[in-house]
Amino acid sequence: MSPLTPSQALRNAIAAEAAAARFYETLASRSSDPEVRSFFETMVRVEAEHGREIEHLGSKIVGQVLPAFATTDASGVExxxxxxxxxxxxFDEALHVAVMCEHQAAMHYADLAELFDGEVREFFRAVSASESQHGSMIEGVLRERIRTGQSTFTIGQVVRNLIEIERAAARFYGALAKRCLNPRAKSFLQGMVEVEELHAAQIEALGRDVETGEIPEHANLEVKDVEMPPSWPAPIHLRLETSLALALEAERRAGRYYRALSRCFSRQAADFLEHMAETEDDHARSIEDLLTRMRADA
Structure with a gap:
């Protein structure tokens, strides 16, 4: 496979922004709530403008006409x-979806930046920062709704959502393990099942020490996307290195999401969510260290 060139990376990024605009357009068309429809229509305009900015500024940096087509499926980036x-x-669900999409894109572009150097690296770092800024703006809307009591996102509901996120992650790793033929990779993934199940139990116990009010029996959102990377489903011939990379992405996604939620609450609830984010970050660092050592020994 040919290495990714800066020009092709830019074309792929433009395609990703166009896919995000189409995604938000679809959600707008499926909503009968004027407030939700207006929000998604605004996001369509934001993504379309961002795609034009990437094409305009990126073309100047590489100094050439960009390829006509993307070389990867960009639909999962944002x-x-x-x-x-x-x-x-x-409206709360709409904000939740958009926050996850924007932070997911920020992670993607930050990782993409590390494949290059010089102006191209700085450009993709700036794109990542822009996506983070989009996410922060949306968090601000959700934070104000929570502050004024308009939101369905009580801390009790969030604790339930987090428990179900961890359980979904355990099922994700379990499904991967069942499909995996490599013994070392299978063992690692089965270990991750135990980690996520333990984390779900810890969240439930810690959550009851926070002033949550009642913890509902069910999540009020589709939670499986939070700690499940877009690269799922993975091939059946899953090597240990690929398993570690999948797990690293999953833990980073969860940490970023929990931290975004922590900024929407105050005091004890914010501290609880930040602690959850730090736990996911610790998982990610441990996996990254293992992956680095493995690659160094190869």
């Missing part, structure tokens, strides 16, 4: 496929 068929999302 979208959540599980939500494409959602009907009549509430």
């Amino acid at each position: 979208t959540l496929p599980a939500w494409k068929s959602a009907e009549n999302l509430g």
Whole structure:
């Protein structure tokens, strides 16, 4: 496979922004709530403008006409496929989807930047920062709704959502392990099942020490996208290195999401969510260290 060139990376990024615009356009068309429809229509305009900025500024940096087509499926960079068929999302759900999409894109572009150097690296770092800024703006809307009591996102509901996120992650790793033929990779993935199940139990115990009010029995959102990387489903011949890379991405996604939620609450609830984010970050660092050592020994 040919190495990714800066020009091709830019074309792929433009395609990703176009896919995000189409995703938000689909969600807008499926909503009968004027407030939700207006929000998603605004996001369509934001993504379309961002794609034009990437093409305009990126072309100047590489100094050449960009390739005509993307070389990768860009539809998963800044979208959540599980939500494409959602009907009549509430405003809180709409904000939740958009926050996840924007932070997911920020992670993608930050990783992409590390493949290059010089101006191209700085450009993709700036794109990542822009996506983070989009996410922060949306968090601000959700934070104000929570502060004024308009939101369905009580801390009790968030604790339930987090428990179900961890359980979904355990199922994700379990499904990977069942499909995996490599003994070392299978053993690692089975260990991750135990880690996620333990984390779910810890969240439930810690959550009851926070002033949560009642913890509902069910999540109020589609939670499986939070700690499940877009590269799922993985091939059956899963090597240990690929398993570690998948797990690293999953833990980073969860940490970023929990931290975004922590900024929407105050005091004890914010501290609880930040602690959850730090735990996911610790998992990610441990996996990254193992992956680095493995690659160094190869």
